[in-house]
């Protein structure tokens with residue numbers, strides 16, 4: 576019997592939830608969890624106890640009610656790179672939606688593009704890179720921590736993304752991206768590393784002419800050194816951007832207008 580493969584996170588094969596599918600259980604805007612559906616399991620939350628066998632055959636997006644406990648409800652959402660970023664298990668610091676959006680746009684990602692990434696970390700960004708270059712492009716992502724590289728590879732495979740993403744365990748700051756098969760091949764390159772400036776010379780070799788380079792750094796010193804290395808290696812139009820996402824808290828208030836005159840003071 577063939578093993579059951581979850582529908583890919585970026586190209587769903589079915590609208591209906593099947594045994595073994597990954598769903599994002601939405602309790603409320605602050606609480607979502609990734610669950611692999613199993614007919615034999617239950618899902619416990621403050622909204623009650625849910626037998627997962629009743630989820631099978633429902634459409635993604637369905638509201639389902641608890642069988643016992645507080646008898647509330649949850650929604651069963653189809654996984655996507657955006658939702659995965661919100662629920663994934665953190666093995667490292669990760670990129671969130673504001674930075675991911677900017678990175679994907681500035682790297683000028685499009686279907687068919689070849690992208691290089693290091694380090695893979697928790698794979699938060701990698702999912703969005705993969706969706707942007709699908710269905711014919713490829714993400715080559717490199718991580719020097721063997722456990723993280725293995726976990727990421729397993730996760731991408733479970734999410735049906737193995738055709739789009741290759742994970743390799745490699746020290747990119749020491750060895751650079753492999754020039755044997757990547758010289759002049761990459762449309763875009765992204766670094767989330769402690770010393771990105773060490774990789775710039777190699778980046779100039781593996782990128783295509785006019786390829787896009789982006790490095791994510793929390794410290795100004797890393798940024799200055801990377802900028803100097805970029806200029807020294809022939810990169811042009813170097814920019815430094817910071818993204819701040821501000822949520823607006825919308826609520827209704829009543830004002831006491833007693834005492835205001837008819838002119839509307």
Ligand SMILES: C[S@@+](CC[C@H](N)C(=O)[O-])C[C@H]1O[C@@H](n2cnc3c(N)ncnc32)[C@H](O)[C@@H]1O
Nearest residue numbers: 667669670694696697698699700719746747748
């Ligand atoms: C902050 S995490 C990356 C998070 C990732 N951008 C995400 O969104 O999930 C940085 C990763 O770089 C890896 N790393 C650090 N130095 C490295 C090197 N020299 N070569 C390859 N990977 C490295 C770390 O092990 C860590 O997993």
